[in-house]
Amino acid sequence: MIELSVQRRGLMLVLSSPSGAGKTTISRAILRAEDDLAMSVSVTTRAPRPGEEEARDYYFVSEDEYHRMVAAKELLEHAKVFDNYYGTPRAHVERELAAGRDVMFDIDWQGTQQLKASARGDLVSVFILPPSIKELERRLRGRAQDTEEVMRRRMARASDEMSHWPEYDYVVVNQNVDESIEQVKSILTAERLRRDRQVGLVSFVNGMRGEN
Numbered sequence: 001m002i003e004l005s006v007q008r009r010g011l012m013l014v015l016s017s018p019s020g021a022g023k024t025t026i027s028r029a030i031l032r033a034e035d036d037l038a039m040s041v042s043v044t045t046r047a048p049r050p051g052e053e054e055a056r057d058y059y060f061v062s063e064d065e066y067h068r069m070v071a072a073k074e075l076l077e078h079a080k081v082f083d084n085y086y087g088t089p090r091a092h093v094e095r096e097l098a099a100g101r102d103v104m105f106d107i108d109w110q111g112t113q114q115l116k117a118s119a120r121g122d123l124v125s126v127f128i129l130p131p132s133i134k135e136l137e138r139r140l141r142g143r144a145q146d147t148e149e150v151m152r153r154r155m156a157r158a159s160d161e162m163s164h165w166p167e168y169d170y171v172v173v174n175q176n177v178d179e180s181i182e183q184v185k186s187i188l189t190a191e192r193l194r195r196d197r198q199v200g201l202v203s204f205v206n207g208m209r210g211e212n
């Protein structure tokens with residue numbers, strides 16, 4: 001049996017959320033479950049946290065290197081988030097999309113706006129909200145041994161980031177992580193089936209009609 005597949009245009013799946021809403025857990029699970037989906041690994045000038053790995057979590061770069069990449073237009077989008085610089089290396093994303101694979105991004109609202117401006121038709125954006133502010137605070141506390149002052153700043157940032165939800169195509173409230181994973185997978189499945197992304201449809205259907 002030959003495997004039939006209609007040639008498809010790769011899409012860009014953006015996940016944004018305030019820190020602590022569960023985005024990393026969700027994106028890792030989706031990456032494991034989905035074929036034809038690559039993760040965009042960003043560059044950042046912030047220091048690696050314990051447990052973070054070069055090239056898996058981020059490419060950790062100096063500020064000089066970051067500014068060089070910006071000037072050389074090697075970043076598809078870039079932004080200062082809180083106290084550090086972040087950006088999406090362009091070459092990897094373009095290679096994956098050209099090969100018909102989808103690419104997932106964990107970027108903030110500033111980066112999402114830039115991608116929207118440069119690639120609206122290929123972009124699918126999802127905002128992940130925590131189920132409540134209490135739960136967000138609990139998750140942020142669980143993760144670090146921060147002082148009260150640092151904790152207050154993290155909550156204020158989360159609140160700022162959260163205000164950007166209306167700029168996204170989809171919103172998932174992460175009450176139950178397994179359910180949220182299924183919901184994001186459903187978004188991906190539906191978006192892959194959009195008529196205008198299935199660029200091989202004309203020849204596919206013409207081929208069938210010509211066979212009669």
Ligand SMILES: Nc1nc2c(ncn2[C@@H]2O[C@H](COP(=O)(O)OP(=O)(O)O)[C@@H](O)[C@H]2O)c(=O)[nH]1
Pocket residue numbers: 016017018019020042043046077078079081086087088106107108109110111112
């Ligand atoms: N615009 C943009 N934002 C990014 C990029 N990489 C990560 N971010 C965002 O920067 C923020 C801080 O990320 P991180 O330092 O990993 O801390 P986190 O809040 O614990 O996830 C998050 O909102 C990320 O989505 C990037 O390449 N571009």
Ligand SMILES: [Mg+2]
Pocket residue numbers: 024106
């Ligand atoms: Mg992160």
